[in-house]
Amino acid sequence: MSDMKSYFERMKDKFEKLRHQDDVIVLSIESSCDETSIAVVKNGREVLSNIVASQIEIHRRFGGVVPEVASRNHITAISNIFEEALVTAGLKKEDIDAVAVTYGAGLVGALLVGVNFAKALAYSLDIPLIAVSHVHGHIGANYISHLSLTPPFVCLMVSGGHSAILRVDDYYDMTLLGTTVDDAVGEAFDKVARVLGLSYPGGPEIDKLAKSGSPSVRFNVSSSLKNSLNFSFSGIKTAVVNYVHNKTQKGEELNKADIASSFQECVTDELASKAIRACKESGLNKLVVAGGVGANSRLKEKLTEMCQKEEIEFYSPVLKYCTDNGAMIATAGYYMIKKGIGLADLSLSAKPNVDL
Ligand code: KG4
Ligand code: ZN
Numbered sequence: 001m002s003d004m005k006s007y008f009e010r011m012k013d014k015f016e017k018l019r020h021q022d023d024v025i026v027l028s029i030e031s032s033c034d035e036t037s038i039a040v041v042k043n044g045r046e047v048l049s050n051i052v053a054s055q056i057e058i059h060r061r062f063g064g065v066v067p068e069v070a071s072r073n074h075i076t077a078i079s080n081i082f083e084e085a086l087v088t089a090g091l092k093k094e095d096i097d098a099v100a101v102t103y104g105a106g107l108v109g110a111l112l113v114g115v116n117f118a119k120a121l122a123y124s125l126d127i128p129l130i131a132v133s134h135v136h137g138h139i140g141a142n143y144i145s146h147l148s149l150t151p152p153f154v155c156l157m158v159s160g161g162h163s164a165i166l167r168v169d170d171y172y173d174m175t176l177l178g179t180t181v182d183d184a185v186g187e188a189f190d191k192v193a194r195v196l197g198l199s200y201p202g203g204p205e206i207d208k209l210a211k212s213g214s215p216s217v218r219f220n221v222s223s224s225l226k227n228s229l230n231f232s233f234s235g236i237k238t239a240v241v242n243y244v245h246n247k248t249q250k251g252e253e254l255n256k257a258d259i260a261s262s263f264q265e266c267v268t269d270e271l272a273s274k275a276i277r278a279c280k281e282s283g284l285n286k287l288v289v290a291g292g293v294g295a296n297s298r299l300k301e302k303l304t305e306m307c308q309k310e311e312i313e314f315y316s317p318v319l320k321y322c323t324d325n326g327a328m329i330a331t332a333g334y335y336m337i338k339k340g341i342g343l344a345d346l347s348l349s350a351k352p353n354v355d356l
Helices: 004-020 056-060 067-089 108-125 134-145 185-195 202-210 234-249 256-282 297-310 327-339
Strands: 025-030 035-042 046-054 098-104 129-133 153-158 163-170 173-179 286-290 313-315
Touching (some): 004 327, 025 067, 025 108, 025 327, 035 067, 035 327, 056 067, 067 108, 098 108, 098 134, 098 327, 129 134, 134 286, 134 327, 153 256, 173 256, 185 234, 202 256, 256 286
Parallel strands (some): 025 098, 098 129, 286 313
Antiparallel strands (some): 025 035, 153 163, 163 173
16 A cells, blocks of 8 residues: 555656656546536647536525535535546546646635545546646636637736736746736626626626616726726725615615626726736737636627737637636646646645635
8 A cells, every 4th residue: 555655756757757748638627616627638728528517506596605505516516527527538537647626726615625536536546636726727728718829928817716917928937917906806796796686696697787788877996006907896896886775775776787887897998908008018919818707798899809909819718618617727737747847745735825
């Protein structure tokens, strides 16, 4: 019986071999929030399977993700999803070269389900375990959406947990150019949706509702960050909440579609203009959007238009890879293998926060 240390020592050799191997099959596990997902991806770009079990319907009745409920549902789902991912890929578990898993950021209890499953699998198959940051996964979603896309580029990372602009010089060589000083933009979308009585998750609901409204209400983002690439979304979030409460107290009618449209216009203007500025300042003519808010139709419309005008190539993930999924984690894991980083031992744990 081998101990933990000897597993890790053995994996160092296997990991090094994988780095130079022509064909590498990565099985990946994502369980950071309310999606249990397992994927099998060949050579970082060829998605052989990507099974996603969403818990959205379960959490909707609570108006948001309940961490304990999420963990329990991951546990119930994960074994079947694993089987399905292999069957769909047409492979046996012995065909897998490495297991990649999201270890953070996210809900610790939810992450732990994936991390523990990944550890058991890697140990039993005697193959390397790769610890992947969820955010790097979101960037990877673009590599499987656009097969010819390669760094360098500027990345606008917009999700429920992050709002940032990164300069990506190589797969794992990136610099943070700007970040939110308070709330993530997805958080603001979800909060505004909740105060408007829309269902969870709020982002897609606002997106839909805004289409039938016009931006007639004036909301602003903080002007103190005008000259930086940082963001602040807590002010506008509070402004919308106060506006709604005020109107309701006075018994005035709310035009929800106009409120949604006004909020969305303001927030997407801020994201798009700073992303374009980052491209110009860094001299890169390629912009990549990543994360759940990247699914926002108005944001994509604006970025497409502005990029065309500025002669910047614009990429966003196809919808199914935009929100949380396993395939994006496999891609990120593959490029970590090729760079020789991220090999984890069996003491790997879940982290609620991971630096960008
Ligand atoms: O990347 P993601 O699936 O999970 C995190 O890593 O956080 O992002 C989830 C966030 C949620 O806040 C959700 O409301 C938002 O992405 N979102 C959207 C849209 N689709 C998802 N926000 C605006 N417009 C959308 N169409
Ligand atoms: Zn995510």
